[in-house]
Amino acid sequence: MLDSVRVRLTLWHAGAVACVLLILVFATLFLLRRSSIKRIDNSLEDVANAFLATVRAELHDPDSSGRFKDSVASAIQEHTYRDISFSVFSVDGTLVLSSPAHPAFLESEMSRFYELRQRALANPPAHHPFRTLSASGHLYRGYSRLFDAEGKDYILVVLQSLHSENEFVEALTQTYALLIPLAVLLAGLGGYFLARRSLSPVVAMSSQAGRIGAENLHDRLLVRNSKDELGHLARSFNQLLDRLDESFQHQRRFVADASHELRTPVAILSGEAEVALSKNDRSPEEYRESLEILHKEAVRLKQIVENLFTLTRADIGQLPLTKTSFYLDELAADCVHNFRALAQAKQISLKCEASSEMPIVSDEGLLRRMFTNLLDNAIKYTPAGGAISVCSGRSDSFYAVSFADTGPGIPPELQPRIFERFFRADESRTNADSATGGAGLGLAICRWIAEAHHGRIELTRSDSNGSTFTVFLPAPEPPNS
Numbered sequence: 135m136l137d138s139v140r141v142r143l144t145l146w147h148a149g150a151v152a153c154v155l156l157i158l159v160f161a162t163l164f165l166l167r168r169s170s171i172k173r174i175d176n177s178l179e180d181v182a183n184a185f186l187a188t189v190r191a192e193l194h195d196p197d198s199s200g201r202f203k204d205s206v207a208s209a210i211q212e213h214t215y216r217d218i219s220f221s222v223f224s225v226d227g228t229l230v231l232s233s234p235a236h237p238a239f240l241e242s243e244m245s246r247f248y249e250l251r252q253r254a255l256a257n258p259p260a261h262h263p264f265r266t267l268s269a270s271g272h273l274y275r276g277y278s279r280l281f282d283a284e285g286k287d288y289i290l291v292v293l294q295s296l297h298s299e300n301e302f303v304e305a306l307t308q309t310y311a312l313l314i315p316l317a318v319l320l321a322g323l324g325g326y327f328l329a330r331r332s333l334s335p336v337v338a339m340s341s342q343a344g345r346i347g348a349e350n351l352h353d354r355l356l357v358r359n360s361k362d363e364l365g366h367l368a369r370s371f372n373q374l375l376d377r378l379d380e381s382f383q384h385q386r387r388f389v390a391d392a393s394h395e396l397r398t399p400v401a402i403l404s405g406e407a408e409v410a411l412s413k414n415d416r417s418p419e420e421y422r423e424s425l426e427i428l429h430k431e432a433v434r435l436k437q438i439v440e441n442l443f444t445l446t447r448a449d450i451g452q453l454p455l456t457k458t459s460f461y462l463d464e465l466a467a468d469c470v471h472n473f474r475a476l477a478q479a480k481q482i483s484l485k486c487e488a489s490s491e492m493p494i495v496s497d498e499g500l501l502r503r504m505f506t507n508l509l510d511n512a513i514k515y516t517p518a519g520g521a522i523s524v525c526s527g528r529s530d531s532f533y534a535v536s537f538a539d540t541g542p543g544i545p546p547e548l549q550p551r552i553f554e555r556f557f558r559a560d561e562s563r564t565n566a567d568s569a570t571g572g573a574g575l576g577l578a579i580c581r582w583i584a585e586a587h588h589g590r591i592e593l594t595r596s597d598s599n600g601s602t603f604t605v606f607l608p609a610p611e612p613p614n615s
């Protein structure tokens with residue numbers, strides 16, 4: 135039951151209301167009691183003053199006996215109150231006289247009054263003369279006062295029953311005891327209703343979300359109020375679905391494109407093998423020709439599978455960089471050197487220039503693969519008699535290595551897409567000539583390699599005179615800077 139947010143909110147709400155009410159009740163009772171005690175103390179003091187004034191007046195009244203005990207008796211008679219009693223003690227603790235309504239316990243409680251009296255004697259102005267006493271289930275407020283008469287010290291004790299105050303507090307407590315559980319119950323019901331109302335959009339959202347799966351990933355949650363917290367949650371969830379949807383579509387496209395790319399070489403392989411096996415009387419030259427085609431397609435197939443494998447591993451972060459220290463200009467020169475024979479075969483002039491030494495700490499294998507892809511493209515798309523130049527140098531905090539060719543260039547409207555996976559600017563040509571045509575993955579891999587090294591690759595120029603691809607990689611700080 136406590137697993138439900140609704141129930142938890144209700145309990146919290148009811149608990150908070152109960153705490154607040156209890157604090158209020160205790161504070162009210164405490165303040166009430168304090169103010170009533172203060173009021174009683176003041177009135178006890180006034181009554182004691184009036185009583186003693188009467189005693190003194192009686193002592194000096196020529197018509198009275200002038201005896202102390204008679205004066206006290208007259209004062210007791212004159213000051214008759216329903217809840218108040220007077221007792222006069224001599225300093226040795228003997229009761230001189232007390233009201234008829236003198237509470238029965240007073241005798242048994244004398245020790246406490248002696249204590250009061252002792253304090254009154256020891257330190258008359260400073261002692262606290264008020265005391266609350268309980269006897270036979272009743273509470274009394276007592277006031278003791280030291281006074282002198284006929285040259286002797288006496289103690290006056292005035293007692294007021296707290297019965298009526300207690301009755302009032304008890305009635306109040308009983309009322310609270312009935313009202314507080316009722317208020318807590320109402321608060322709980324109200325809290326439950328509010329929690330139910332405010333959580334109902336969440337319940338609706340969760341059942342909507344539960345219905346969304348891979349097949350209807352384009353469905354979105356209803357945003358009732360885009361400004362409140364739940365609207366914000368629904369929007370965030372919808373944005374998450376957008377990203378998931380995009381990633382699903384991306385994956386689907388990737389798988390479709392990959393299968394499409396793999397289909398052509400596989401079809402050629404199986405077709406060529408079928409043809410070779412269909413005739414029994416083939417010459418060794420014919421077999422060789424078939425095997426050469428099979429080999430070329432197998433190489434192309436291997437290339438595509440390797441590229442796909444690289445990209446998928448890069449996507450899931452399983453292609454860590456193995457960094458070593460080397461010279462980028464030397465790596466570029468070495469790659470160019472490897473392509474010299476291929477360029478010569480196509481009568482393409484190939485040159486490499488470096489403006490300075492370019493020490494770097496990077497993944498040499500991956501950078502070599504990027505340069506090889508770019509040189510491969512340059513040779514692939516440059517017609518016979520053309521020229522390719524590779525220039526490297528430093529520009530600010532980056533090394534720049536550019537690959538310029540005199541190929542046909544890439545149409546301006548296609549240039550923004552050439553780094554996309556499986557994108558080919560000229561499909562008819564690459565498909566027709568499957569030996570040179572790639573799967574449109576080379577530049578996507580180049581972009582990933584550049585970005586994995588915190589650099590970038592750009593098509594810095596492409597027109598009818600040729601194209602230039604430039605790779606920018608972060609360069610270390612020069613030693614003398």
Ligand code: ADP
Nearest residue numbers: 511512515541558559560572573574575576577
């Ligand atoms: P591919 O394996 O098909 O060459 P890439 O990703 O390397 O795939 O290149 C994507 C497309 O960009 C190519 O199909 C080609 O149309 C175009 N392209 C790449 N390099 C050049 C270049 N140097 N000159 C002209 N077009 C190029």
